[in-house]
Amino acid sequence: MQGLKGDSRLVSATSNAEILYIDCADIPGTDCYCDDEAVEAIRRRIAEAGVTDASGIHFFDNGNYHYMSKIWTDMVQEPFSLVVFDHHPDMQEPRFGNILSCGGWVKKVLEENKFIDNVVIIGVVDHLVDEIRAELSQAGDANILDKVTFIKESELCEIAAPTSFSRTPTSFSRMRESLRFPTESGMTEGRIYISIDKDALSTDYAATNWDQGSLDVATLKEIIDDLAAGHKILGIDICGERARDFAGDEYHTVQEADTLNSELNRELAEFLTSLASSPT
Template sequence: MRLVIADIDGALPRQAPIASLITSGSAERIDLTDLAPSLRLVASKSAMREFLRRIGPRAASSDCEVFFYGSGDFHHLTAGLVSRVSEPLTILHFDNHPDWVRFPRTMNCGAWVNRALELPQVQKVVTIGPASDDLVRPQWKTANLRAIRDNRLEVHAWRAPPTKLWGKPLDAPGVATHDGRLVWRNLQDQDWATAFDDILARLPAGAVWVTIDKDVLGPEEAYTNWDQGAMPLALVLDALKRTAARRRIVGVDICGDYSKPKFRDPFRAFLSLTDRARVPEPGAQDMARNAWANDAILKTLGLLVGRSHDRATAVTEGGRQKGMEGGAPRSARSGTQAEAARTRAFPQSASLAAKAFAPPRPVKEEMRPI
């Protein structure tokens, strides 16, 4: 397990759980602060190349990589991180926004899903949790609905109202068309375990990369640079747990921390002013929520170290299963050894607070057609 704190905007090292991991040597801090102005919102080609150079190539082994990199203004870095993976994979994308706009065709935080779908190794992107108005009249906002029609993209809204659709009906996992309107199958109205297990069952064969933008969470669980959704953190953590139990996770990246935007050029400053509502600067309690959320994610990942990679031992080669010694898989050899490996990867992950997995209070809101 490689744990990287990609320090672009200074948001992460100030958090006690992150600072402790860096100090202990359990996490690798890479200083990228000089690249922030050229990566924020829209990445220049030269800045993206330099980002990938400093991150380094993916190790030859199949170990999982975990990256934290600050504000959701940098979410397009996911496409760069995934480009380093050579095997076929599916991206599980937790976000309050679908990040699917077709214009402009740049490496930007609102369009990175399309850049990822252009990579030959990416079979599919599955977006989970949006509740933003990006799902309202999406054609006006240059949404890539064609990717949904082509089964390259699934979007599963946390909550979204029915909305107008022009042209050919769209019927796919997560959405259907009725009387000229898109009707999203809202996750908040479904049994979570059944809905997410159905999503996992449809994934193409192969590895999984998980990307989490904490703006998918409600404001009581995170404070971000963007409008926020309402998906409970407990369900995001449960999704990690369920995915690791069924698939081999090769990478996880996490963004959605708050940092004050700073720009050197009027173009990015204009985008920041016009593309989102202004967010007040957070207080100490607001920032503490981000530290708590990141700590919960870290603890969950620590508990899952090696679990998803044990899935790889079931791959058959030449009539014999890889990882089988004396008829028993490596994962069954020693629970103590497996737990020791998890503790080495994340020393603070000895236990996960039960409240992190507590079922959320039901949220019921009347959704009116728009």
């Protein structure tokens, strides 16, 4: 596993339960926006820690640092698809310059990573999908959406027990089709990179620093399990801790939020590690 955790430490652990912490708390220019100097400093820290690729499970702090998925996927050196669980599309233009941001990192991956085949974003609140489509169209970037499949929050809400998402016809058939690519022998499953912002989950399962969706953990795990059955997973990111100045809200006290997040992180780590160690 590898990632940015709590006090801006990079947390890394492999499938044999090795855990690596890389402290990045002293690097300026990283909150929400990550300037070029900070990007290079983070890359140096990762390299100095002996990490040479993007494999593993990466934990990194709250949603303000979701742009770390751009830095990790920059290390992928083979064609891949990106699967993102997020309550927001993360495809906005930065407010200034061409700086990497938590709200626009997916668009930067599509623009800059020569190995990216396509992107699936799962759990986005419906109106933001419409807004980003209009925004990109107005900016003349509508063509970038040719590589993007949105599974809206309302589509996830259609999945209700005992109906499995795998039997939900429209939205997830689109997801599966977008993650297949042609070869000389026909369509085949490919390589995927998974990035999870816990704000896609309801407040019953996580306490984050952004508005949250309605996804439940069982469905999240079922979707990932389905993906793992037919794809090579190159790496997995997890972010979405509470805000550092969180003082409690209508859902959780500080202690309840920390307990909830810790339990979820442990559950996801154990689940994802078991996937990595299972035969394909």
